Amino acid sequence: MSDSARVHIEELRLSGYRAFENARLQFDDLTVLVGRNGAGKSTLLDALEFVRDALTDSLANALERRGGIQALLHHGAREAKVLSVAIHLRLSGGYLHEVEGRTRLPIVSDASRDGTLVTYGFSIAPKRGGLGFVVTREVARSEHQHFVRGLGNAKQHRSPAVSLPGGPGFRLSNDALGLPFVADVDVLWRAVLEALRTSVRAYSLSPAAIRAEPPVGGASVLSRNGSNAGDVLHHLERSKADVAWLNKHLAAIVPGLVRVRAETAAGRRLIRFHQRYNKSKTAGVVFDVGDMSDGTLRCLALLLALRQKPTPALVCLEEIEDSVHPAALGVLLDAIDASTSHCQVLLTSHSPEALSHPAVTPERVRVVEWREGSSALFRLSLGAEEMSRPPRSVGKLLRTNALFTARDSERVEGDFFAAP
Structure with missing residues (x-):
């Protein structure tokens, strides 16, 4: 199941x-939650x-x-x-x-x-x-x-x-x-x-915390800032299918990447990136986390959050576009869309590139706005829904400041604790 x-x-x-x-x-x-800072x-x-x-x-x-x-x-x-x-x-x-x-x-x-x-x-x-x-x-x-x-x-x-x-x-x-x-x-x-x-697991990932490479731990659940990414990767390596999935998506993000592995040295959990040298089909160069960009480390942690064991019912990812190249955003959103078969995902974003991905359909978007001293949640208006369908997108509407919301916010009416 x-x-x-x-x-x-x-x-x-x-x-x-x-x-x-x-x-x-x-x-x-x-x-997908959309809204101003x-x-x-x-x-x-x-x-x-x-x-x-x-x-x-x-x-x-x-x-x-x-x-x-x-x-x-x-x-x-x-x-x-x-x-x-x-x-x-x-x-x-x-x-x-x-x-x-x-x-x-x-x-x-x-x-x-x-x-x-x-x-x-x-x-x-x-x-x-x-x-x-x-x-x-x-x-x-x-x-x-x-x-x-x-x-x-x-x-x-x-x-x-x-x-x-x-x-x-x-x-x-x-x-x-x-x-x-x-x-x-x-x-x-x-x-x-x-x-x-x-x-429910919410993530605000920190490349600096991932680079710290803490002492070896036994946790298989990713911490909020991603600091134990090496431990989670080590647990994930028990599944060939999960490792293949992880390496496939990382290879589409990092040029020449063959695989990423968890290793240990002096009681610390290390993460090693194996990349091709020139046109060789095998990994010829090994890099540690200190050599990798912030975007690469965030992509690794985001993918681990989606495949960690046990997988949370709901994975919440803040500002998925942070430090990530627009081309890599597409790969991450492909991975997220595929992962919805085994977990729910909640994203926050204000990136037109991320919101232009086919997975970001108007029905999945919730707009958060500050109005008259309070924050409120809205669905898109019927007009915005129609305007954001292919070949247009939610991202294009955001870029042109045309992401119009429904008139009424999403509120609780009647008994607050009643069943939906």
């Missing part, structure tokens, strides 16, 4: 989160990571890394008093069976064996006086089960009583999330917790 069939990210919802007063981002197999593209990626961090470490630490709740609360014309975030994801029956077999927790509902659409999210607000925060609502809801927790009166800041492993007398702290606790007694919520912890 492919990774994308196991977990599929359907939608992200935000309310009162940084520059977004109200927004919903629906994901395709490939989703500072419009809010990076905030959408951060929100996905915020949920992951809150469930992997703690909500308090996730907030502290971002400057506290006051730094995250939206400050616009209608200043938010509550911050809400929700993610909708689809879990396959195979994924639920996998978690069931590993945890020995029973699947409560027979219907969930065929897979299920799940909504998970929470709302938090600052405590009176601005010191600390309180979870005002937490929702985990599927087609067959639900877990809802909330404060009847948020002003009282009382610990809400929920059904948790500790029994009826257990009181969950009002600054902690309940999902990690209910995950210990129910396979569906364990599956949701694991999916939210592992299914």
Whole structure:
């Protein structure tokens, strides 16, 4: 079973989160965010990571890394008093069976064996006086089960009583999330917790971090800045098909490249690029990362992000065009388009060359704009959709400042935590 069939990210919802007063981002197999600098593209990626961090470490630490709740609360014309975030994801029956077999927790509902659409999210607000925060609502809801927790009166800041492993007398702290606790007694919520912890990976790659060649590690998942690219490459070398795929795309980017390999020396993981000498068919010259350009190292890390094991359900890549030659951009987008068969991909870009690739269809584009003190998400207008079809492109519209959006933004209407 492919990774994308196991977990599929359907939608992200935000309310009162940084520059977004109200927004919903629906994901395709490939989703492309377009917008000016500072419009809010990076905030959408951060929100996905915020949920992951809150469930992997703690909500308090996730907030502290971002400057506290006051730094995250939206400050616009209608200043938010509550911050809400929700993610909708689809879990396959195979994924639920996998978690069931590993945890020995029973699947409560027979219907969930065929897979299920799940909504998970929470709302938090600052405590009176601005010191600390309180979870005002937490929702985990599927087609067959639900877990809802909330404060009847948020002003009282009382610990809400929920059904948790500790029994009826257990009181969950009002600054902690309940999902990690209910995950210990129910396979569906364990599956949701694991999916939210592992299914989204966002990347802002740094060639300087890749050049550092850190000590040998055991991680097979690429770090956010790509610093452990050598370790990920080493794990990938166990698959001939993945190595062939990687070398094929890199050879189309780097003239004369034969292969790239992970090696070790003095306890450090090294990356070596083997290139042809003159017209020889074999590799005659070996270069290390210090000899390669920023663009080459970013291309390597981007390709590794798409093929790492286990592959995340959603791979988020910021500013794919950074330091990359326009000809190499086409190769990368070919690789991304081919990779959507086993993972979803979210790109941010403001490059006309990248947006002119055939994979960037108007249906896959979301425009982020700053309007009247808030960031908002838009689809393209019907006219822009028609104008961006071949032989024209989204990139050509961007170049001529004709990337017109729909009149209404993509917003959450009604219950914030309702199923899509």
